[in-house]
Amino acid sequence: MRLTVLVDNATLTDRYFLAEPGLSIYLEDGGTRVLFDAGYSGILVKNARKMGIDLLRVEEIVISHGHLDHTWGLDALVRLHTEAILEGRERIEPTFIAHPDAFLTRSCDGVGEIGCHLSVEELFRHGKVLLTAAPLWLTENLVFLGEIERRFEFERAPSCGYIYTPDGIRDDTVADDTALACKTAEGLVVITGCSHSGICSIVEQAREICDEDRVADVIGGFHLLDAPPEQVQGILDYFAEVQPAVLHPCHCTDLAAKVALSKIADVREAGVGLHLEYG
Template identity: 85%
Template sequence: MRLTVLVDNVALTDRYFLAEPGLSLYLEDGGTRVLFDAGYSDILIANARKMGIDLLRVEDIVLSHGHLDHTWGLDALIRLHTEAIIEGRERIEPTFIAHPDAFLTRSRDGIGEIGCHLSVEELFRHGKVLLTAAPLWLTENLVFLGEIERRFEFEQVPPGGYIYTPDGIRDDAIVDDTALACRTPEGLVIVTGCSHAGICSIVEQAREVCGEDRVADVIGGFHLEKPQPEQMQGVLDYFSEVQPAALHPCHCTGLAAKITLSKVADVRETGVGLHLEYG
């Protein structure tokens, strides 16, 4: 499996790419190409083009959850595909994969929409849409983990904002938050968006779904920007036990959390332009 960071809060030193508070990762497993999240704006298009990655050949566009810093870049992808059709260029019609709640309207702190502003109906005009709360295997080794079971008390945080459902408005527990996991010869590679469900709960679900305890790497947002002491200690204890070979925390992971995690694991630098290969 190969992975490239297209969008993150920072770019690697001496790599002249664009960065923003958002996330988008490009994966290849065998002959299957996957885009995990789309960032906030159109910078994933410019970064991918500069890296020689053809986003028109991506089969699956997977969303970790519905927040704007992971979904608003879909506008740019739709424009890219629309122009390709108009210009007669080759493209693959993508399949959009997400939890059923990922496209519901969300609000917080007086902001009218912090979720994806594209509806499922609109996406259907641009490709296939597959919504599932259950795990879904994309390849023989790569799986969409579905709705995450929240297993650890120390990861429980109060709901932030509201979500607008067909049954009315409710507190937003971000139940659509999910991740990918890939089986490799070295163990699992787990790819996260923001880990609102809890980074430890995500890793546990990946180990359970894949039937593999070894963790080769976890890359993505850990949602540890300003964690409470008990949450940080719980995460620290968990990774001390799991002993991942490497961690690549980025996006919504604060510097203090990275420093703390480095006491129990090999924490490595992450940013736009990073390219990793496993197995």
């Protein structure tokens, strides 16, 4: 399995790509190409083009959760495919994969929409849409983890505003937050979006679904921004026990959290332009 970071809050040093508060990761497993999240503004298209990655050949577009910093870049992907059709260029019709809540309207702190502004109906015009709360195997080794069971009290966070469902408005606990996991020769590689559901809960679900205790790497957002000490300590205790070979925290993970994690694990730099390969 190979992965490349297309969007993150920062770029690697001396790599001349664009960055923004958002996340998008391109993956290849065997002959299958997967895009995990789409960032905020559409810079993933420019960064991918500069890296020689053809987003028109991506079969599956997986959304970690419905927040704007992970979904608003879908606009750019829709335009990319629309132009390809009009210009007669080859493309693969993508399948959009997400939790059923991922495309619902959300609001927070007076902002009218912090969720995806493309509806499921609109996405259906541009490809297939598969909504599931259950785990879904994308390849023999790569799995969409589905709705995460929240297992650790120290990771429970307050709601993120409101979500507008067919049954009415309710507090948004970001139940749609999920991740990917890939079985490799070195152990599991877990790819996260923001980890609103809890980074430890995500890793535990990945280990359970994949029937693999070894963790080779966790890359993505850990949702640790000014996190309370008891949450940080709980996460440190968990990873000290799991003993991941490497961690690549990025996106919504602040410096203090990275420093704390570095005391119990091999924390490495992540950013736009990072390319990783696993056996």
